[in-house]
Amino acid sequence: MIVLNTYAIITEQFPNKETKVKDFDPYILKDNLLEFTYQEDGDLIKLLFVKKRIDQEQVNCKLVINYMPYSRMDRKIEGDLFTLQYICAFINDLHFEKVYVIEPHSAKTIELLRNSEAIYPALDWLPAIMDQMQFTDQDRIVFPDKGAAARYHNTGYDHSCIFDKTRNPETGRIENMLLKQGDIPKGAKCIIVDDLCSAGGTFLWAGQTLKQMGASEIYLLVTHCEPRVLSGKLLDQDSPIDKVFTGTSMMQQTHPKIEYITINLENYV
Missing domain, CATH: 3.40.50.2020 (Rossmann fold)
Structure with a gap:
């Protein structure tokens, strides 16, 4: 789920499972706060779409991550990918003004996320x-x-x-x-x-x-x-x-x- 300035973004799916994001233009402000609640990997694509639309207005946007996805995969383990670094790189590429993470599992999340702060x-x-x-x-x-x-x-x-x-x-x-x-x-x-x-x-x-x-x-x-x-x-x-x-x-x-x-x-x- 993604909430923009207290407004819950509405998303649907096309028959082929592609994501449809309903217009949210009236809720874009000069200074914006996105609240992101991860439930499945598809939510990251929704976050991408929403942020790119906000960027078109050339306005400020901060992000609150209620739970950091892949936060437990915070180091390289033999046989597995160090996936947290890729998720953090994805979020970094969206260029939020500030990223707040609610109770990250370890300090590695804050280390990898630019302009980030942990909230406890x-x-x-x-x-x-x-x-x-x-x-x-x-x-x-x-x-x-x-x-x-x-x-x-x-x-x-x-x-x-x-x-x-x-x-x-x-x-x-x-x-x-x-x-x-x-x-x-x-x-x-x-x-x-x-x-x-x-x-x-x-x-x-x-x-x-x-x-x-x-x-x-x-x-x-x-x-x-x-x-x-x-x-x-x-x-x-x-x-x-x-x-x-x-x-x-x-x-x-x-x-x-x-x-x-x-x-x-x-x-x-």
Whole structure:
């Protein structure tokens, strides 16, 4: 989905699957803001068409990327292409005045995108969630791995914990998860914080470990959540995760364990 100055661009398909973009001339301003929500590769072609039309008016245009596509393919792995660099090159060639990325998976995205800036709304959501959960000094913010810890080290909360997880190099499955930093007091409420949830295996493992260590309530805060989570075990009745707080960058399906948080772009752009 592409939104131009709060107007949702309308697209259709011709019978041969080519993209048809409906006129949006009345919504082009002197200074424009495009909001891009990736759902499939065809959305990148739509972004190309929309930006090229705006360019014809010789006006300014900034881009907000709600979720950076291919952000997990952020390095060269034997046998696979380093695809993030190609997506970033594609966006760079569209020559946006500024590019804002909501919670990039790693610093590589910002490194590859010209005139870009990362936005971390989870850090703004966290205090309100802590208040809602009535956090005390006996409760804990939990980072499931060192990547999350590096991303959110500015939480301003002293009582945080960091897990260290080990994956099987061939299957990618988690084989072990140990508490590397901090402690879990008996009866503690915990909020696990990270950028992205897919099926939720990491958070399910972390939640089970926290329960074994004596945690009483466990919540998950992720900016991006894939629809795949609905088919996993993370949201089951017997899951250790009591509730998931997330944005609407990748899904909006309702579930009793999911609470959506809206990003107010005016606070960042």
